[in-house]
Amino acid sequence: MAINLARYILQNYSPGEEISNVYRLVGKWLAETRSSNSRTILEQYLKQSVELTKESKSTDKKCISRQCQTYFDLAHYTDGLFKSYEERLSSSEWQAAMRLRKHKTRELDALIRRLKSSSKGEKTDYSVKIQELQKQLTMDREEAEKLQDDRDNFLSLALESYQHCLVIGSKYDLRVVFRLVSLWFSLYSRQNVVKSMNSTVKEVQSYKFVPLVYQIASRLGSSKDGQGSTSFQIALVSLVRKMAIDHPYHTMFQLLALANGDRVKDKQRSRNSFVVDLDKKLAAEKLLNELSSYHGALIQQMKQLVEIYIKLAELETRKEETNKRIPVPREIRSLRQLELVPVVTATVPIDPSCQYGEGSFPHFKGLSDSITVMNGINAPKVVDCFGSDGHKYRQLAKSGNDDLRQDAVMEQFFGLVNTFLQNQRDTWKRRLRIRTYKVVPFTPSAGVVEWVDRTVPLGEYLLGSTRNGGAHGRYGIGDWSFLRCREHMTSEKDKRKAFLKVCDNFRPVMHYFFLERFMQPADWFVRRLSYTRSVAASSMVGYIVGLGDRHSMNILIDEDTTEVVHIDLGVAFEQGLMLKTPERVPFRLTREIVDGMGVTGVEGVFRRCCEETLSVMRTNKEALLTIIEVFIHDPLYKWALSPLKALQRQKEIDDDVDSCLESSQDACEGNKDAARATLRVKEKLDGYEGGEMRSVQGQVQQLIQDATDTDRLCQMFPGWGAWL
Numbered sequence: 001m002a003i004n005l006a007r008y009i010l011q012n013y014s015p016g017e018e019i020s021n022v023y024r025l026v027g028k029w030l031a032e033t034r035s036s037n038s039r040t041i042l043e044q045y046l047k048q049s050v051e052l053t054k055e056s057k058s059t060d061k062k063c064i065s066r067q068c069q070t071y072f073d074l075a076h077y078t079d080g081l082f083k084s085y086e087e088r089l090s091s092s093e094w095q096a097a098m099r100l101r102k103h104k105t106r107e108l109d110a111l112i113r114r115l116k117s118s119s120k121g122e123k124t125d126y127s128v129k130i131q132e133l134q135k136q137l138t139m140d141r142e143e144a145e146k147l148q149d150d151r152d153n154f155l156s157l158a159l160e161s162y163q164h165c166l167v168i169g170s171k172y173d174l175r176v177v178f179r180l181v182s183l184w185f186s187l188y189s190r191q192n193v194v195k196s197m198n199s200t201v202k203e204v205q206s207y208k209f210v211p212l213v214y215q216i217a218s219r220l221g222s223s224k225d226g227q228g229s230t231s232f233q234i235a236l237v238s239l240v241r242k243m244a245i246d247h248p249y250h251t252m253f254q255l256l257a258l259a260n261g262d263r264v265k266d267k268q269r270s271r272n273s274f275v276v277d278l279d280k281k282l283a284a285e286k287l288l289n290e291l292s293s294y295h296g297a298l299i300q301q302m303k304q305l306v307e308i309y310i311k312l313a314e315l316e317t318r319k320e321e322t323n324k325r326i327p328v329p330r331e332i333r334s335l336r337q338l339e340l341v342p343v344v345t346a347t348v349p350i351d352p353s354c355q356y357g358e359g360s361f362p363h364f365k366g367l368s369d370s371i372t373v374m375n376g377i378n379a380p381k382v383v384d385c386f387g388s389d390g391h392k393y394r395q396l397a398k399s400g401n402d403d404l405r406q407d408a409v410m411e412q413f414f415g416l417v418n419t420f421l422q423n424q425r426d427t428w429k430r431r432l433r434i435r436t437y438k439v440v441p442f443t444p445s446a447g448v449v450e451w452v453d454r455t456v457p458l459g460e461y462l463l464g465s466t467r468n469g470g471a472h473g474r475y476g477i478g479d480w481s482f483l484r485c486r487e488h489m490t491s492e493k494d495k496r497k498a499f500l501k502v503c504d505n506f507r508p509v510m511h512y513f514f515l516e517r518f519m520q521p522a523d524w525f526v527r528r529l530s531y532t533r534s535v536a537a538s539s540m541v542g543y544i545v546g547l548g549d550r551h552s553m554n555i556l557i558d559e560d561t562t563e564v565v566h567i568d569l570g571v572a573f574e575q576g577l578m579l580k581t582p583e584r585v586p587f588r589l590t591r592e593i594v595d596g597m598g599v600t601g602v603e604g605v606f607r608r609c610c611e612e613t614l615s616v617m618r619t620n621k622e623a624l625l626t627i628i629e630v631f632i633h634d635p636l637y638k639w640a641l642s643p644l645k646a647l648q649r650q651k652e653i654d655d656d657v658d659s660c661l662e663s664s665q666d667a668c669e670g671n672k673d674a675a676r677a678t679l680r681v682k683e684k685l686d687g688y689e690g691g692e693m694r695s696v697q698g699q700v701q702q703l704i705q706d707a708t709d710t711d712r713l714c715q716m717f718p719g720w721g722a723w724l
Contacts, residue, residue: 020052024070031077038081042157046074050161068169072176075161078154079179085151101140108133152192159183159196166204173208174419178626181212185219185633188232197235206239206246207352213243214412217254218636220287221279237287244287246354248295249342249361253440255291256306258284263310263443277635301338305364306442308335309344312381313399313446317373325370328383338364343387345395345438345450362387371397378402382451394451402570404447408439409637410545410569416627417541417617424616431530432537432613435558435565454559459552461513462592462724471509480505482724489718499714502723508595517559527562529605532597534563536609539587542566543703544617544624544684546677548576550588551720573632573677580650581717589707592724602704610700618696621685628681632674650717 027045030036053067088094108130115126162176180200187193209216217240221233244251261281292299312332342348342361351360368384378400385393398404414434421427441447464470467482480488485502492498514531518524542550548571556565576583594601617624631637687694689702706712713722 020049020056020070021066023049023052024073028073028077041077042074046070046077050074064169065171068165068171071161071165071168072172075158075165075176078161079158082151082154082158085147085154089147089151097140101137104133104137104140108137155183155187155190156192156196159193159200163196163200163203166200166208170208174211174416175623175626177208177212178623178630181209181216182626182630184232185215185630188229191231194231194235197232198238201235201239201242205352206242207350207354209239209243210247210250210350211412211416212630213240213251214254214408215630215634216240216243217251217258217284218280218634220258221277221281221283233283237283241287241290244291245294247350247356248291248298249348249356250350252291252295252299252302253306253344253442255284255288256302257441257443257447259288260306260310260443264445280636298340301341304335305338305341305344308332308367309397309448310399310442310446312367312371312383313397313442313448315381317379317381321373322375322379323373325372327370328367333367333369336366337388339388343385343393344440344448345385345393346387347438362389362391364388394453396449396451397446398449399446401445403444404439404441404449405444405636406572407449407567407569408441408447409631409634410547410572411436411439413545413627413631414541417624420616420620420623421537421613424612424619426612427616430533430609430612432533432609434538434541435534435563437565437567452556452558452565455556455565456559457553458510458555458557458564458592459721459724461557462509462552471512472506475509475512476507479507482506482721485723486718486721489714489723495714496710499710499723503591506723508591510592510596511598513557513596514562528596528598531557531562531564532605533609535589535593535597536606537613538564538566539589539703539707540610540613540617540700543586544681545572545628546574546576546680547572547587548574548579548583552592552724555588574680579717581715583717583720584712584715585707585709586703587707589704590713590722590724594708602708607700607704610704611696614700615696618685618687621682624685625678625682629674629678632677650719 023045027041027049030041030045049070053070056063056067111126111130111133115130118126159180162180165172165176166180184193184197216236219236220240240251240255244255258280261277261284288299312328315329315332317326341364343364346362348356348361365386365388367386372382374380374382374396378398380396380398380400383395383397385395387393414436418433418436421432435452437452438450439447440449459467460470462470462472463482464473472479472482480502485506488502489495489498514524514528518527541547547566547569549568550566554566554568556567557563558565571579589602597606600606687696687699689699694702716722
């Protein structure tokens with residue numbers, strides 16, 4: 001082993017790096033194999049490696065990458081030690097030991113009192129017992145103090161090393177930033193954590209925290225109770241201020257949304273649909289006032305834009321105007337060019353140098369004179385926004401009982417998973433990704449969603465808008481209609497028998513989608529392959545985050561690329577199991593979905609892409625768990641499904657109607673179940689299915705089997721359309 005290590009070092013590293021990497025690799029291997037104690041690994045190997053890298057003055061990219069790796073390995077190891085010590089100190093065994101120590105302390109006090117009133121002969125016996133107890137308690141106290149000191153030292157070293165890792169290079173930015181923020185949020189009352197946070201804010205470039213600006217900003221005004229919360233808030237404000245000054249186009253809209261935290265209609269307020277947090281509102285307003293000296297003109301124009309979109313989203317319309325174009329009121333269309341404000345649904349690349357000059361993004365030039373009122377209980381409006389680049393950006397302005405912040409957070413998660421898929425060669429070659437779109441909340445109940453052009457809901461293609469047409473109307477001659485299938489499933493008591501009869505009278509037609517649109521064999525093959533890969537990636541990622549409510553109107557298909565796009569992401573972390581009729585399938589893999597994959601069905605491409613996607617997520621398990629932890633502890637992300645919302649999700653009405661209400665009580669109590677949700681995600685990433693650990697291939701096999709299981713599908717809510 002030593003010979004192979006030496007050969008590897010000599011072939012891959014320059015002489016100045018050799019010793020440092022020997023220490024780093026040996027320390028890492030000893031840690032992974034647990035072949036030595038933590039003090040030896042830290043003092044003799046990992047810390048030694050760090051000291052040697054400090055001596056290197058090279059600015060070569062490879063050298064910087066190795067330095068970054070050395071600090072990351074040290075941080076990762078000490079972070080693991082901190083977590084294990086923290087778990088031990090909060091374990092039931094340790095709590096039992098603490099109770100026993102209290103009992104011994106009371107016993108010692110009683111013996112001392114008796115010693116004072118006892119005779120000479122008894123005093124000797126009492127003195128011996130007292131000395132024994134004092135020794136035991138001293139040993140126990142010293143052990144507890146050592147454990148706590150070691151835990152705190154490991155935490156401080158981890159925080160310091162993570163900071164150095166971010167300062168030196170960018171190789172581990174994504175993993176380190178999420179872990180740091182997770183530690184800050186969970187340990188905000190500890191002074192050493194706040195001190196490290198202040199140091200990190202000063203030393204690290206602010207663009208590295210932009211991916212988490214939503215979660216970081218949402219903590220403003222929080223944590224009132226708890227020791228050290230004031231200093232934590234000061235550190236938090238300084239971080240948000242730095243991000244807003246350096247990257248205003250990625251930060252200001254979040255601050256404006258927080259400042260509009262009380263912009264809730266009286267009707268929604270009376271239903272307790274949303275939580276209004278005045279502390280966050282006041283903190284955001286105060287910060288925006290401070291930022292006016294840096295970006296006063298920009299903030300003013302952004303406020304104008306936000307007001308116009310809120311008015312548009314809350315515009316009252318009549319029922320007869322549904323699916324029709326109506327003129328935009330004068331006060332809305334009067335807003336013209338805002339040369340400082342980007343189009344809200346356009347992508348503004350993050351510039352590490354903070355130089356956002358003219359041409360960095362398309363700015364807002366106005367809205368179209370008319371809008372289309374969409375079907376739904378909240379009547380969302382489709383509007384065209386004109387950008388300075390000459391493009392027309394179609395957007396959906398929504399207001400009502402849906403909280404767009406939930407969709408925004410899920411889209412954020414999908415984007416991060418895409419990063420992992422892009423960084424792995426096998427998934428990159430297969431172009432595996434989740435199709436995302438931009439969601440920008442402006443108030444708890446109003447915001448803008450990017451319109452995904454050239455897409456059609458699967459349900460609309462298959463059934464048409466009337467549910468009696470579509471592809472089934474063209475090709476399913478003689479088959480039952482969707483409504484008849486649904487009626488049969490609702491009325492029959494033997495669900496399995498009813499489901500099998502419906503399947504016999506309702507044949508899948510999804511393969512015609514590709515035949516209709518792609519006449520050339522090569523195009524047909526490429527697009528069907530793209531569809532299969534997209535379904536595989538979205539199914540695996542959706543399963544890991546427990547995404548539910550996947551009826552046919554909540555899945556769109558791109559008519560050009562044939563990738564699937566998931567919308568309406570309000571039911572996540574297995575909250576579908578809390579519905580009146582629980583959703584017991586891991587993802588939607590019905591006969592129509594499989595029919596679009598061609599003759600091999602779930603075999604071949606689909607299965608292989610599922611395995612590759614799941615393998616990448618397992619490899620990045622720690623990073624994903626940290627991301628999940630940060631997301632579900634976000635005080636603005638009310639992921640827990642309220643009883644009222646659960647009832648609304650499965651009303652006996654059209655499945656595409658927007659009708660979900662939030663409960664403020666559930667929003668406050670929901671995050672108490674966050675630990676349970678995190679544990680379930682961890683079990684999935686570890687490969688546990690049915691209480692047994694599976695390989696990647698075995699887990700995928702089990703999931704496909706569950707998703708296509710007749711006994712599970714026949715028990716689904718009829719409106720979900722398990723036969724479709």
